[in-house]
Amino acid sequence: MLTDIKDLATKLAPRLIEIRRHLHSHPELSGQEYQTAAFVAGVLSSSGLHVQEGVGKTGVVGELHGTGENHRILAIRTDMDALPIQERTGLDFTSRASGIMHACGHDVHTTVGLGTAMILSQLTEQLPGKVRFLFQPAEEIAQGASWMVQDGAMSDVAAILGIHVFPSIPGGSVGLRYGALTAAADDLEIIIIGESGHGARPHEAVDAIWIASQVITTLQQAISRTQNPLRPVVLSIGQINGGRAPNVIADKVELKGTVRSLHPETRANLPAWIENIVANVCDSYGAKYQVNYRQGVPSVQNDYVLTQLLQSAAEEAWGCERVQVLPEPSLGAEDFSVYLDYAPGSMFRLGVGFKEKAINYPLHHPLFEVDENAIITGVVTMAYAASKFWSM
Numbered sequence: 001m002l003t004d005i006k007d008l009a010t011k012l013a014p015r016l017i018e019i020r021r022h023l024h025s026h027p028e029l030s031g032q033e034y035q036t037a038a039f040v041a042g043v044l045s046s047s048g049l050h051v052q053e054g055v056g057k058t059g060v061v062g063e064l065h066g067t068g069e070n071h072r073i074l075a076i077r078t079d080m081d082a083l084p085i086q087e088r089t090g091l092d093f094t095s096r097a098s099g100i101m102h103a104c105g106h107d108v109h110t111t112v113g114l115g116t117a118m119i120l121s122q123l124t125e126q127l128p129g130k131v132r133f134l135f136q137p138a139e140e141i142a143q144g145a146s147w148m149v150q151d152g153a154m155s156d157v158a159a160i161l162g163i164h165v166f167p168s169i170p171g172g173s174v175g176l177r178y179g180a181l182t183a184a185a186d187d188l189e190i191i192i193i194g195e196s197g198h199g200a201r202p203h204e205a206v207d208a209i210w211i212a213s214q215v216i217t218t219l220q221q222a223i224s225r226t227q228n229p230l231r232p233v234v235l236s237i238g239q240i241n242g243g244r245a246p247n248v249i250a251d252k253v254e255l256k257g258t259v260r261s262l263h264p265e266t267r268a269n270l271p272a273w274i275e276n277i278v279a280n281v282c283d284s285y286g287a288k289y290q291v292n293y294r295q296g297v298p299s300v301q302n303d304y305v306l307t308q309l310l311q312s313a314a315e316e317a318w319g320c321e322r323v324q325v326l327p328e329p330s331l332g333a334e335d336f337s338v339y340l341d342y343a344p345g346s347m348f349r350l351g352v353g354f355k356e357k358a359i360n361y362p363l364h365h366p367l368f369e370v371d372e373n374a375i376i377t378g379v380v381t382m383a384y385a386a387s388k389f390w391s392m
């Protein structure tokens, strides 16, 4: 099977690079992936898959029926959306959409999904069950996975595999991780209400700006003293609004931020922990407060057995030297975790860094580039892991 997959991948390579460049030059924002979805549906249909469009708003589902009798469905998820970034790479196939760029490699993910479908569609007599390809919209706003799930994309799915490019891993290599891969990402809003007054007479007012600064400082210090250092919590306030004039004491400050964590129990305790600190600081100085904590996507927790499946597929295909078991998770977020409420899954990192370049720009950077040789690595790894799924 591996030889068949590698031969087909080699033949398909020029077409896959063409597909990736087409997608790269026509990026679409989250929830607006109309052309991308139509393109994906076209490729899947011409490969003989059963295609359903408009799943999860602008998502596409393609199902490939193997000739075997196994009823366990394997899902393969790739995401399709781009970011509101003005590309500056100057590549021949640079974005033609002003202010929109595939700066997170979702063009590569979509291509890997399509390539895997194209290859496995030629090997159906060797497939014991069904593979369901989920082409998801709106990953960057962490909503697409929920939309797909609401439209039944995960019904009867036994397991799910995913992929994300990673520029700090060299092109042609694969990164895997057992357990936590990404963090839970929650939204935090704190409103502090004081009492306005003259800037010259602070004792007659309640200074919401000073109290807000105490809240921020106390939260950051309290993380280091009251959270288990082996269970990371990152709290970043990215927005602060308050005050009307230099000589008027502000009566209201709004703080907005993101809260990242890896352990479900730690996460569950965070809203009360934050509220308690805000309450203590505000009470000390006579301010009122409101804390709004909204849970976003959970942490991606890779399943042990499915990660083993990916590891053995990648090692057989490329040799151990091109497979890294990653020692650390990322505190980035990924809505692949939403699917994991419905079936176990594992997501691998596809190295796309250029070995010869001194700088590989990070994801979400206007100069982010991809070593396109990695596309074949991704396609073969995914297709081969899929083919081994029913025998594991």
Ligand code: NI
Pocket: 104, 105, 106, 139, 164
């Ligand atoms: Ni991404």
